[in-house]
Amino acid sequence: MLLVLMGVVFAIEWLVMTVFQRIPHISPWLENFLDASVLVVLLFPTLYFSVFRPLAQLVEQHREMEAELLGHRSHLEEMVAQRTEQINGYLEQHEQEDVLAAYVMGRYLNASHDDPRVGYSILSASHHFSGDAISVARTPEGGLNVMMLDATGHGLSAAINLLPAIQAFYSMSRKGLPLEMLVPEINDKTRELSSPGRFLAATFLHIDPAASRLTGWVGGTPKVYVQGPEGIQSFKSGNLALGILPSRELHFEFFSAPWNSLSMLVTCSDGVLESQGKDGRDLGENWVYGAIQRYGNALDKALFEKIWEESLDGNKPHDDATILIINQAMAPMPGL
Secondary structure, X not given: OHHHHHHHHHXXXXXXXXXXXXXXXXXXXXXXXXXXXXXXXXXXXXXXXXXXXXHHHHXXXXXXXXXXXXXXXXXXXXXXHHHHHHHHHHHHHHHHHHHHHHHHHHHHHOOOOOOOOEEEEEEOOOOOOOOEEEEEEEOOOOOEEEEXXXXXXXXXXXXXXXXXHHHHHHHHHHOOOOHHHHHHHHHHHHHHHOOOOOOEEEEEEEEEOOOOEEEEEEEOOOOEEEEEOOEEEEEOOOEOOEOOOOHHHXXXXXXXXXXXXXXXXXXXXXXXXXXXXXXXXXXXXXXXXXXXXXXXXXXXXXXXXXXXXXXXXXOOOOOOEEEEEEEOOOOOOOOO
């Protein structure tokens, strides 16, 4: 555009000066007037068609584009508002369904019991659902079966994988089957019905009041501590978690300990041990052992939760955390 303007101005001036040289006796005033007038007249079309008109068209195009963009923006804002309203509706509905499902699953996974000596607490790291579960069942001969499960993962997907094991546990406990039959059967049920790649760390306990004996099985969960008149015994996992291999390929190791009116059992899921204390380190097994040594038979679920929360100092566990305490001294019942 600059070259065009320079060329046009040069050509007009050259043409005007050439013409004026051929006109004799023209006054300087008239010559300047005619020079300026001819320059304006001839330069105006050039400026109009090469500068003003393209700029005007460009401005109009920009206005049309701006109007179109504003229209798209309004449309997008309206769509976003509609989608946000839909999503909020879905979230509210999902929240209500989650609460209901969590209530139903919680009642099924952690059946209530009437033995005040069996205390447990389950804290979910997810929103509603926990991958941990405690089940307590009476046996026909008057014994007590307790099962603690810790499923891989979190939330509803983990909770669902607990269902086959819990159903089998209650069914077999009602029949009075011993742990030596109960554990392999639940292992195969878990392997058969759970999602691929999912397994259950588990602890099984059976209290036989007639024999004054506690029998247990630990597979993938932290140690079980049993306190009696002889002191504190610990039983660590000597088995794979449930659902990894078929029972025919496994050798199940069980433990046994005396059980009387002064006995107490304490265990928990790895979510408790991996919780970080005030120093930023995991609490670990020594913390549980220390709590048993310090409080002895005075230790119950409420006291355990209190000292655990004090040790966490406001830190939140990253995994589902379960506490199980069976304290024979709390409230003895006939037959146990």
